[in-house]
Amino acid sequence: MNLNLKKQKLIEVIKGILPNDIFLSSIEDCAPYGGDWTRLTGDPLLVFLPKTTEQVSLILKTCNELKIAVIPSGGRTGLSGGAVVINGEVVLCLSRMNKISSVDNLGRTIRVQAGAITEAVHEAAAKEGLLWPIDLASKGTCEVGGNLSTNAGGVKVIRYGMTRKWVSGLQIVLMNGDVIELNRGLEKNNTGYDLIQLLIGAEGTLAVITEATLKLVRLPQKEKVLFFSLSSLLAVSQLFEKARKGPFEILAFEFFSQRCLTAVITKLKRSSKLQKPSEFYVLMEIEMGLGTEPEVLLESWLEEVLAAHVVVDGLMSQSSAEKREIWGLREGITESISLTNEVRKYDTAVAVDKVVPFIEEAETLFHSMKLQSELYLFGHFGDGSPHLNIVRRDTVDHETFINECDIFEKELYLLLKKFGGSASAEHGVGLLKKSWVELSRTPQEMAIFRAIKTAFDPQHLLNPNKVFSLL
Numbered sequence: 001m002n003l004n005l006k007k008q009k010l011i012e013v014i015k016g017i018l019p020n021d022i023f024l025s026s027i028e029d030c031a032p033y034g035g036d037w038t039r040l041t042g043d044p045l046l047v048f049l050p051k052t053t054e055q056v057s058l059i060l061k062t063c064n065e066l067k068i069a070v071i072p073s074g075g076r077t078g079l080s081g082g083a084v085v086i087n088g089e090v091v092l093c094l095s096r097m098n099k100i101s102s103v104d105n106l107g108r109t110i111r112v113q114a115g116a117i118t119e120a121v122h123e124a125a126a127k128e129g130l131l132w133p134i135d136l137a138s139k140g141t142c143e144v145g146g147n148l149s150t151n152a153g154g155v156k157v158i159r160y161g162m163t164r165k166w167v168s169g170l171q172i173v174l175m176n177g178d179v180i181e182l183n184r185g186l187e188k189n190n191t192g193y194d195l196i197q198l199l200i201g202a203e204g205t206l207a208v209i210t211e212a213t214l215k216l217v218r219l220p221q222k223e224k225v226l227f228f229s230l231s232s233l234l235a236v237s238q239l240f241e242k243a244r245k246g247p248f249e250i251l252a253f254e255f256f257s258q259r260c261l262t263a264v265i266t267k268l269k270r271s272s273k274l275q276k277p278s279e280f281y282v283l284m285e286i287e288m289g290l291g292t293e294p295e296v297l298l299e300s301w302l303e304e305v306l307a308a309h310v311v312v313d314g315l316m317s318q319s320s321a322e323k324r325e326i327w328g329l330r331e332g333i334t335e336s337i338s339l340t341n342e343v344r345k346y347d348t349a350v351a352v353d354k355v356v357p358f359i360e361e362a363e364t365l366f367h368s369m370k371l372q373s374e375l376y377l378f379g380h381f382g383d384g385s386p387h388l389n390i391v392r393r394d395t396v397d398h399e400t401f402i403n404e405c406d407i408f409e410k411e412l413y414l415l416l417k418k419f420g421g422s423a424s425a426e427h428g429v430g431l432l433k434k435s436w437v438e439l440s441r442t443p444q445e446m447a448i449f450r451a452i453k454t455a456f457d458p459q460h461l462l463n464p465n466k467v468f469s470l471l
């Protein structure tokens with residue numbers, strides 16, 4: 001059946017069983033749902049905006065019967081093309097399913113629908129002095145379903161781990177329309193395979209997540225944000241080593257290059273209060289100890305760092321406004337470098353003790369290839385997740401840029417393999433990194449991946465051609 005016939009047939013069937021206001025059919029109305037932050041985009045066959053799990057179930061069951069492929073989507077802030085339409089698929093957007101129930105203080109959990117915005121979950125939990133600790137710069141737009149499906153990382157992984165640690169129940173809908181409650185919020189359940197963990201990070205290829213029970217932790221008390229300039233990557237590593245032994249808990253340890261800071265300052269009109277700029281910057285958020293005189297202990301730690309000449313300059317937030325101001329410099333990087341130019345992003349992962357040599361070799365590689373594009377370095381130093389971003393210069397045309405990225409990418413991933421790293425730390429594989437998955441996985445693992453996909457979705461209709469190929 002060609003795409004037009006499929007569309008007509010689907011509308012015909014759906015009109016009889018679902019209200020008219022839950023789908024969009026014109027090319028113009030559907031267009032915004034065809035892509036994500038990668039700027040890759042395609043034309044959806046139809047877009048569904050369901051309000052209930054029952055509607056999700058009916059949509060999937062119908063598409064399964066008509067053999068029509070479906071792409072689940074959330075806030076479409078994904079950076080690897082997981083929600084991008086590639087071949088006239090239907091988009092199933094969960095954004096209208098955004099209910100957040102009240103906090104269960106006894107179990108320290110919160111039940112939410114998949115379309116709940118991440119920041120709205122933070123706000124609901126904060127009213128009870130609690131936190132869902134998944135913190136990323138896109139939190140005002142991304143949704144819980146997207147966070148779970150990408151197993152999002154973010155800036156607090158060093159303290160709390162990835163999204164998968166903060167879930168105790170999922171409601172999912174299979175492609176054939178079956179609704180399944182997984183784990184029912186139990187903290188302990190050792191009856192066989194852990195299907196929740198299989199669904200987390202599956203990038204919408206196994207089932208659609210419609211609800212989740214999220215685990216919460218108490219909000220940190222007495223946090224401080226420290227901001228340093230440093231002259232080399234080695235100094236960043238030395239500061240991290242000292243911070244690991246510091247009289248506090250590290251909540252975030254983020255680094256970025258001078259080029260990133262300049263982009264945020266010039267393009268987003270933000271400013272840095274550091275007096276002495278340098279090659280690299282570290283933003284460190286800490287939770288001070290609860291014992292006696294934590295401020296005194298922090299002061300003496302800072303004196304030690306300054307005396308050892310590890311940092312060039314540093315400052316500590318004195319108010320919530322200052323905390324937000326410093327975080328704005330780090331959180332504005334992705335936005336500022338993608339505002340006007342194309343970007344190819346690499347969210348690499350290596351063991352923490354390999355971050356410095358890996359970045360140094362990757363930088364040498366980039367410069368030795370004499371590429372015309374620019375390299376922007378930043379990322380989650382404390383969890384071994386440096387992000388390399390290649391940004392097109394105005395003087396370089398689109399084709400040259402893509403060509404340069406493809407050439408560099410091949411060499412970068414070979415280097416990554418040498419360091420025993422992973423091609424995706426946290427953004428997922430989606431479309432962009434599909435050819436590189438096998439670099440981080442063995443043939444035996446790939447065979448298991450394919451068998452799992454077929455067990456959940458025998459006709460291969462759910463987010464097809466993403467993450468890995470079935471052949």
Ligand SMILES: Cc1cc2nc3c(=O)[nH]c(=O)nc-3n(C[C@H](O)[C@H](O)[C@H](O)COP(=O)(O)OP(=O)(O)OC[C@H]3O[C@@H](n4cnc5c(N)ncnc54)[C@H](O)[C@@H]3O)c2cc1C
Nearest residue numbers: 074075076077078082143145146147149153154204209426
């Ligand atoms: C400025 C900026 C900063 C970012 N920083 C980080 C960061 O620090 N760490 C990080 O990990 N990511 C980061 N990201 C990437 C992105 O925000 C995350 O991957 C986020 O988790 C995606 O959520 P979303 O709702 O936008 O998902 P989408 O982009 O809509 O979808 C992502 C994937 O999940 C699937 N999916 C979505 N909803 C469902 C559902 N209900 N059921 C099944 N599958 C579903 C989609 O099919 C797709 O494969 C950043 C993005 C931006 C723009």
